[in-house]
Amino acid sequence: MSLTSKWWRAVAVAGACVWCAGSALAAVEELHDEDLSAVTGADGVRIDLHLEWRPNRTEVELSSAISVGFYEAQRDLNTFIVMRGFGGVVDFWGMAIDARAGPADVGDYIDVTLPAYVGFDHFGFQSLSAQNDKNAVPTYNYGQWLLNGSATVTGNVYIWPAK
Numbered sequence: 001m002s003l004t005s006k007w008w009r010a011v012a013v014a015g016a017c018v019w020c021a022g023s024a025l026a027a028v029e030e031l032h033d034e035d036l037s038a039v040t041g042a043d044g045v046r047i048d049l050h051l052e053w054r055p056n057r058t059e060v061e062l063s064s065a066i067s068v069g070f071y072e073a074q075r076d077l078n079t080f081i082v083m084r085g086f087g088g089v090v091d092f093w094g095m096a097i098d099a100r101a102g103p104a105d106v107g108d109y110i111d112v113t114l115p116a117y118v119g120f121d122h123f124g125f126q127s128l129s130a131q132n133d134k135n136a137v138p139t140y141n142y143g144q145w146l147l148n149g150s151a152t153v154t155g156n157v158y159i160w161p162a163k
Contacts, residue, residue, distance in 0.1 A: 044111075045098075047092070051091075055089045064086065065134070066086045080130070082129050082131060083127070088121060090121075090123050092118055094113070107160060107161055112157040114157065118150065122147075
């Protein structure tokens with residue numbers, strides 16, 4: 001392949017990316033409640049999940065971490081919950097979200113169908129700590145959490161607006 005054909009191919013790919021980005025920036029159109037309640041989606045939205053995060057970890061591995069931070073303005077203090085050695089596999093099948101028409105005194109509501117199957121394979125973290133610096137080596141450890149197994153769930157959760 002010559003240098004000229006590589007250059008034209010790069011120009012074509014760049015042009016296609018610019019065109020796609022430009023078409024994605026179309027104006028956002030507001031959807032009113034009346035229009036939204038008229039929307040039908042047959043069976044709603046189904047959510048299935050298969051997540052693998054460092055699935056083959058076999059020994060203690062504390063170099064990777066996930067942290068959640070909190071800021072307390074009165075004391076100008078940052079606190080982090082740090083989970084080290086996070087990983088494993090989780091499967092989540094059959095959760096559904098549907099919009100339903102309810103009675104006049106309640107109004108429309110959201111129907112959340114609980115997942116039919118939830119499975120875990122060495123899913124969890126190897127160290128949990130609360131600390132002021134998320135990158136520091138933990139001085140205290142609140143334990144670990146490891147899930148193996150599966151569960152079958154049935155039922156629905158209904159969410160409706162407060163009146």
